[in-house]
Amino acid sequence: MAWVNAIIQGVLTGGLYALFACGLSLMFGVMKVVNLAHGDLAVVAGYVAIGVIAVTHIPVLWSFVIVVPVMALLGYVLQRTVIQGALDRSVLTTLLVTFGLSVVIENGLLQFFTANSRAIGTGLPLVSGSFKIGSQIQIGYLLVVVFAVAVIVLLGLQYFLSASRYGRLIRAVADDREAAQLAGADYRHVFGIAAALAFGTVALGGIAYGMYSQLSPTTGTDTILLFAFAAVVIGGLGSLWGTLVGGVVLGVAQQIGAQINISDELLAGFIVFLAVLVLRPQGLITRRAQS
Amino acid sequence: MTGPAVKGDGEVGEERSETSTPLLEVSDLVVHHGQLRALDGISLRVFPGEVYAIIGANGAGKSTLLRTIAGLHHPTAGSVRFDGKDVTGLRPERRARQGILMVPEGRRLFGSLSVHENLQVGAAYARPGPWTIERVYQMFGWMRDRRNQPTAQLSGGEQQTVAIGRALVANPRMLLLDELSLGLAPVVVQRIYGMLPDILATGLTVLLVEQDVSQALRVASHLQCLLEGRTTLEGRPADVTAEQVEAAYFGLAPAASTGPAGEGSEP
Numbered sequence: 001m002a003w004v005n006a007i008i009q010g011v012l013t014g015g016l017y018a019l020f021a022c023g024l025s026l027m028f029g030v031m032k033v034v035n036l037a038h039g040d041l042a043v044v045a046g047y048v049a050i051g052v053i054a055v056t057h058i059p060v061l062w063s064f065v066i067v068v069p070v071m072a073l074l075g076y077v078l079q080r081t082v083i084q085g086a087l088d089r090s091v092l093t094t095l096l097v098t099f100g101l102s103v104v105i106e107n108g109l110l111q112f113f114t115a116n117s118r119a120i121g122t123g124l125p126l127v128s129g130s131f132k133i134g135s136q137i138q139i140g141y142l143l144v145v146v147f148a149v150a151v152i153v154l155l156g157l158q159y160f161l162s163a164s165r166y167g168r169l170i171r172a173v174a175d176d177r178e179a180a181q182l183a184g185a186d187y188r189h190v191f192g193i194a195a196a197l198a199f200g201t202v203a204l205g206g207i208a209y210g211m212y213s214q215l216s217p218t219t220g221t222d223t224i225l226l227f228a229f230a231a232v233v234i235g236g237l238g239s240l241w242g243t244l245v246g247g248v249v250l251g252v253a254q255q256i257g258a259q260i261n262i263s264d265e266l267l268a269g270f271i272v273f274l275a276v277l278v279l280r281p282q283g284l285i286t287r288r289a290q291s
Numbered sequence: 292m293t294g295p296a297v298k299g300d301g302e303v304g305e306e307r308s309e310t311s312t313p314l315l316e317v318s319d320l321v322v323h324h325g326q327l328r329a330l331d332g333i334s335l336r337v338f339p340g341e342v343y344a345i346i347g348a349n350g351a352g353k354s355t356l357l358r359t360i361a362g363l364h365h366p367t368a369g370s371v372r373f374d375g376k377d378v379t380g381l382r383p384e385r386r387a388r389q390g391i392l393m394v395p396e397g398r399r400l401f402g403s404l405s406v407h408e409n410l411q412v413g414a415a416y417a418r419p420g421p422w423t424i425e426r427v428y429q430m431f432g433w434m435r436d437r438r439n440q441p442t443a444q445l446s447g448g449e450q451q452t453v454a455i456g457r458a459l460v461a462n463p464r465m466l467l468l469d470e471l472s473l474g475l476a477p478v479v480v481q482r483i484y485g486m487l488p489d490i491l492a493t494g495l496t497v498l499l500v501e502q503d504v505s506q507a508l509r510v511a512s513h514l515q516c517l518l519e520g521r522t523t524l525e526g527r528p529a530d531v532t533a534e535q536v537e538a539a540y541f542g543l544a545p546a547a548s549t550g551p552a553g554e555g556s557e558p
Contacts, residue, residue, distance in 0.1 A: 165411075165415060168404065168408055168412055174403075175403055178383075178395070179400075182395060183412050184387035184417075185415060
């Protein structure tokens, strides 16, 4: 039964990892940008949420209503300025620039918020509580909610990409930037919208992680970015639902690793990541489904 | 009027123009690809309603010229004016929204989008005008039947037709066609060029680049031949002889005495 519990926990954690990963995958799929600051932006979103809650006293669970649009706007602006500037030079430059962005954000957070970890305290029994199935399986409400949010986010993204005007333009620009320009599309604006989506989703991931665990200025690179990368690679680059599959595989591997030996949790996840990279570099989901 | 096919600019304008202003005016265009001078002082004027054909061998600079007019290359010198306004510095998407629409070489459809979605992207920034997706479907019934298929499942000729449809739904004033015949069977090429009269009837102007000279001569109302980035022949198809075209196309000696001499006398 302990194993079943581990697998259930792993699957649910996969939802959180999908929230980390889908924006990373989207930005790579559309503009070929590997955003090394992706995890730090999730942490920024978490800190902004903590600040927003402290200042406005809105219910903790509703903080995303403010934080997600703010982060999406930040995504659009950063894409149109810093990242586009790097893209105009070369794809390699975007690696350097987003790495620089990551360093700046991390040190900025250290400066203003110190190295102490913070959690987004909800105080709600719904979030901190759990329910039991039998005697061995204990499931936290928060993880169930986060998993559901991840599925809703992916469904929403899929619907947006397949049915909306800008979703179509995003796919067109990803296919052939020049041909899209010839049809009148300003690809820089379309890139900005894709970045806004990516930042919005990772903001949700950051808030969720702040409730689930704790955020510190380095969480972005030492946890969130790494897990996002692993989920994207396991699931398959450019595939939207692949990020959920990748996240679930990573989560299950971690939980099974922890079941074997509590110190093997991270190691097990990364062994699976490495194995997929070696044996099936295109990822588990190969068809570029919708992105 | 009857003599040599190669004329000075002013004379050509007088002869061709119904209205006095050209829709598209390219002046002394110079474009470099790195060190290579791909276009070396090309000028042309296209008047409303014309089918203006640029012919020339591989590497003559035809596609470069078309891509520069569409805004995909930046000239080192010279200007592009559209409807009296200088568009030389405009990005391709701005030119498209003003009505310069290019059907690029190799079709360049959006591979992960369906036929219908390709047309929707084409219509996303459409100017007001007679063309709609529905009208394209009326013209090509098969396209409606296969609207939800990915474009990769279409034949080359069908893909080319979708590419033209994608440009038409934006309601272009000027349609730039880059090597429509490339990689297509002759009978398919005939069929595609056969659509031109219907398209022209909706009041647009066509500038096309074609390697297939006989095809270009059949449809064009005006002709310009390029060789190594320069104009070697210009005139109405009726006014030029096959020998002149051949000489201008390959850069043979006779053309050097008639063609470039005429060019050289220009200011």
